[in-house]
Amino acid sequence: TQLLEQSPQFLSIQEGENLTVYCNSSSVFSSLQWYRQEPGEGPVLLVTVVTGGEVKKLKRLTFQFGDARKDSSLHITAAQPGDTGLYLCAGLTLSGAGSYQLTFGKGTKLSVIP
Amino acid sequence: ETGVTQTPRHLVMGMTNKKSLKCEQHLGHNAMYWYKQSAKKPLELMFVYNFKEQTENNSVPSRFSPECPNSSHLFLHLHTLQPEDSALYLCASSQEGTGSWGYTFGSGTRLTVV
Numbered sequence: 001t002q003l004l005e006q007s008p009q010f011l012s013i014q015e016g017e018n019l020t021v022y023c024n025s026s027s028v029f030s031s032l033q034w035y036r037q038e039p040g041e042g043p044v045l046l047v048t049v050v051t052g053g054e055v056k057k058l059k060r061l062t063f064q065f066g067d068a069r070k071d072s073s074l075h076i077t078a079a080q081p082g083d084t085g086l087y088l089c090a091g092l093t094l095s096g097a098g099s100y101q102l103t104f105g106k107g108t109k110l111s112v113i114p
Numbered sequence: 115e116t117g118v119t120q121t122p123r124h125l126v127m128g129m130t131n132k133k134s135l136k137c138e139q140h141l142g143h144n145a146m147y148w149y150k151q152s153a154k155k156p157l158e159l160m161f162v163y164n165f166k167e168q169t170e171n172n173s174v175p176s177r178f179s180p181e182c183p184n185s186s187h188l189f190l191h192l193h194t195l196q197p198e199d200s201a202l203y204l205c206a207s208s209q210e211g212t213g214s215w216g217y218t219f220g221s222g223t224r225l226t227v228v
Contacts, residue, residue, distance in 0.1 A: 042220050045217065048215070099145075
């Protein structure tokens with residue numbers, strides 16, 4: 001069973017601050033995805049990273065995939081209240097039954113205070 | 115309608131009841147999934163369907179019974195549930211085979227077993 005550890009579990013910061021959340025595993029993934037989930041809603045895909053060392057930017061969000069494809073980080077610059085939510089990382093692997101499976105971490109709950 | 119639609123949004127049921135959750139995707143995807151989201155736990159994969167065929171059943175108790183009549187619809191039939199089955203049940207779809215796709219989630223059904 002692949003285990004994805006996310007840290008920190010909770011993060012409360014002031015508007016305008018920068019932050020980084022981490023996603024670590026001992027397993028290698030075909031790709032790694034980041035989602036954001038707001039209360040009462042399903043997770044929404046932010047980005048997929050595939051290549052070791054890959055960096056992707058989405059406005060103020062920067063995602064990096066580790067060289068060994070076992071870990072990832074999400075950096076947010078100048079956080080805004082709209083960034084508040086649960087950030088989930090998820091790793092994609094091929095299961096023994098031959099289908100792809102997405103394994104999720106527990107998430108980082110981010111609160112950005114105005 | 116677009117995306118992934120789940121009904122009902124909220125459900126309260128007794129332990130002796132039988133109910134069904136419904137999921138419909140309008141994205142032309144060929145894979146559909148049921149996930150369970152409980153407090154303080156990662157999203158847990160329950161079932162996977164590819165081209166209407168069930169390819170994964172992650173040791174889910176038989177009181178949960180999935181049904182996939184076509185590639186656009188997915189049901190989760192519930193009977194004689196336990197209070198610990200109370201959770202957010204999320205349906206997702208994806209286009210398998212590309213290796214770097216994302217999942218599209220519905221808004222979930224918040225289930226409470228009393």
